[in-house]
Amino acid sequence: MEVLINGETKQVSSATLQAILEELAFEGDFAVAVNSEFVPRSLYSTQAIQAGDQIDVLSPIAGG
């Protein structure tokens, strides 16, 4: 199915957030929001993802 990952359309074969993050090989420190709602790390394995969902994977950057 197609989902929106960090603003880009991607094809994924998994149906949970955990599996999709592994499929796309995100690494390092990150936090995730699905459809603009924060998803705590403890819920990745049970968070179902549907076609068209918007997944944001955020990492630390410099800031003022």
Add this chain to the structure above:
Amino acid sequence: MSQETTSSDMLTLYGERFSSRLLIGSALYPSPAIMHDAVQASGAEIITLSLRRQLASNAPATGSGGGSGIGAAAAQREANEIWQYIQQMGLKLLPNTAGCKTAKEAITLAEMSREIFKTDWLKLEVIGDDYNLQPDPYGLVDAAAELIKRGFKVLPYCTDDLVVCQRLLDAGCEVLMPWGAPIGTGQGLLNKYNLGSIRERITQVPLIIDAGLGAPSQAAEAMEMGFDAVLLNTAVAKAAEPVWMAQAFKGAVEAGRLAYQAGLMLKRQTASPSTPTVGMPFWHQSK
């Protein structure tokens, strides 16, 4: 004031004590290494940082779009390097919600920050206008109230509006951070009347001047007015020599604080000789 008293002059924010009254940002430096050296030279104990979309995952882009090019990969490497430096420095982290335009966005980003950075401290930004990056007072107060309910220690970046500051206190903020001038302008304290009013009226919590400072003299001025600390980034990061400028701001903040404690003389309209006039030779008493 004795040396002993001034050396125990600590800044207390949400119950934590700091000896430095300069908070510093981690952005815009020429390189991650210069960021590291400048932050260390500043003596700051609190550093701001942020979160953004991870620019490049290891997987190839399979769908349309596919913007994870070489530029994105390089930018992500630099972001990772900065984050590594920040972790090594062992400073208190103050994640921001820069770029958020609604309370909801800021709350979501705050929750994500808390998970990654393992701190409930937050520099809350809710921006109301792209032109001057002015905080949206309504969204800011709404977000602050909700975040405090959720256990965050909120340091709101706000305008120099006394009533907005009071509403943020009502929401439960224990520190306020009014702007000196819009972010990145280096204009200094643009509205000293407003800032002075806020300082006079709000004595129960620490006040930090955040944003708009361009020169160490402006930081010293804020401290002389009785502000408890300053937070800055661009003035150091964009200096020709960021490490020297960090040292300059460190000295200015210390000087301004000491001057405030020492008590400034009152301004007067007319000249008054500083050298005693009694015993002046060649005194023309007849005139």
